[in-house]
Amino acid sequence: MSSTGHKQLPSTYKGLLFTSASVQPEVTSIPTPQVDVGSIIVRPLYSWVAAYADEIYTNGNPRGMNLQFPIVGGANAIGRVAAVPADAASLKVGDLVTIEPLIRARDDPESKFLLAMLSGFTSGAQKMSADVYHHGTWAELVKVPLENVHRFDEAALQRQGVTPRDLGFFGQLAVPYGGLRDVNLTAGETVLITAATGNFGGGAVHVALAMGASVIAMGRNEAILSELKKLAPGRVETVQLSGSFESDVAALEKFGPVDVFLDFTPPQATNTDHIRAGIMSVRHGGRVSLMGGIQELTVPYILIMLKGLTLKGTMMYTRAQAQDLIKMIETGVLKLGEKAGLKVKGVFSLRDGEKAIEVAGKEAGAGRAVFIAPNDE
Template identity: 50%
Template sequence: MGSPEAYYLPHLYSGLKFHSSSEPPCYGALETPIVTTGTVIVKPLYSIIVQYANEIFANGNPRGYKYPLPITPGGSCIARIAAVPSDATSLKLGQLVFVELTVRSREDPNIKVLRSFHEGPTEATKRLMREWCNGSWAKLMNAPLESVHALDESILVEKLGYKIEELGSLSQLVVPYGGLSDVDLKAGETVLIAPATGSFSSAAVHVALAMGARVIAMGRNETALAELKKLAEPGRVETVKISGDVEEDFDALSKFGPIDVYFDISPRPASTSSHIRAGIFALRAGGRMSLMGGIPGDISLPYWHISMNGLTIKGTFMNTSQQAKDLIKLLERGVLKIGTRAGMEVVGKFRLEDCEEAFNTAAAKGGPGKSVYFTPNEEWSVAYR
């Protein structure tokens, strides 16, 4: 059996630690994790700060996310490998990687948590979160081997010309890819994405185009819809404004012909929005619906219409490890476009010590196609490995 490989790892490293969602975090020393079987240690370069971070880890956590305290938050990141376990078969020291937000149980991959964000509802998910509660808002982080995905730097950076910071948009793109893959979206099909102007829903437009589909993007923000229409050649992206009336929305969608897939990633307040029923009615017989949204309560469904037309409704929470790898392949083959060439931009990069300013910037400037990062470590290239 092989031995773990590692760069020099100090006994202590620096990171943010939150003792309460009503008090500022401490920036200080944390104990370096041990390299164990199945666990990778990385040095985060660009750690995502979601737009609503100040509603989870500050201001009393108005979103009500459940997580253990104290905690070092931080979900997905672009990082380099600092230590690899003895059972790693391909990852190398210094390698550029994408680390997922999602952590899955090794006994049952259907048991998932959002690392350092939400521990889920069951004792099993809470136990999983306790093991992986500390995240990427620190100079080091341990991660499950299956949540760490290699990025081909020679292709992405040297050949395709992406900046390393641009790769952080994978964190938004991988989520809708899970739902679209689960309903088997095929090239040439028409997919309705409604709503389509949020962070994850607009990312779904990029992903669906890369998968070869025609997209109907639906939302209330006409300016954002117009920007989405520019993502592809004429006819590949059509837009519809949500009117608030089911019949009117259905009539607007019907102009584009039968819809194969309806992808819904609605936010919390959308349970009574007109777009949900209109989207279901617009599906062709045998059509599929992907539910990935955050509505906490019940929604009204046209039961008879669904059964008579043989519609399939598939719920998806995040994505699988293999789906993350498949999405990276789309990026490395040049099929999926990201960064400035796809209308995405980095609007803020912050030291860990500047947490308050970082949260405020994420809230004010983050969102669809806009990334805000903590930068715990300076970029270091192939020459320094």
């Protein structure tokens, strides 16, 4: 362990603890974990509260996430390094970093889980989630694998006018970036995004524009669609979901074949006609990126074969993709902040965590975020 880093830490820290998915959380003192080789401890500054947090932690877990309670919630965070292990080559205490929530076993690519959100589907992943990296980022400290932390160049951020709070949107942007990179979206192409009015779909619009693509944003919320169109007039077109396969196909036909279709349909969706319509809109040799949460999907098999389409499933993003996105932010290619259409709808302390979850559910949508701030910057 790093003796200098570890001695600076208190014996306990405070976290927003959920004893079950049906009981309101409490701020609780938790023993500070050891800084083992291969792990790192971070002080979260801004931890994103997902719009669906109430469906995981406080409303009986209708999404069926296989969490192991009791648990401190929160997956994403911007923070500062609090303690480093002996095998850290470049990271140091005080560095401004982002935490990647998808944790992968080093000896088994099938064993992976989302920090404090999904314990995974292999025994190895569930053991790691329970015994090693259990508690999440709605806390004064959090322990994660060394490779799950990415450093920002603060001097570069200052030149771009980007603040640590602006970086709180990183998770909403990095996830769609992973999907778009996996299907090799390139400048000049057109990408269809559904549901573009949600957090990840809306983030995908920002990222696709920064990558040089044009966008067709498809969703239900007409007001948010209007906001997205204003991000880049002439490069963003919008389509309101109709609930009808035929109507969606007709609406998309006005724009001609698209190069890439990126889907973020949530698990609670009961009508997936828009996904079939989206696949129908892809050009010969085009690509489809599936990043949503629905369990089953009927696809136009013959069409996919005849057009030579590529269907790619992506969960989150890779370490290399996260670092590439950081470079886009540091160089100003990807803009952050309210002027870029990314609005912070609330910043809450740990003791107001229940309120943060409530507000996040109400303020859901593209370009919006609610944060828990466990530590003062």
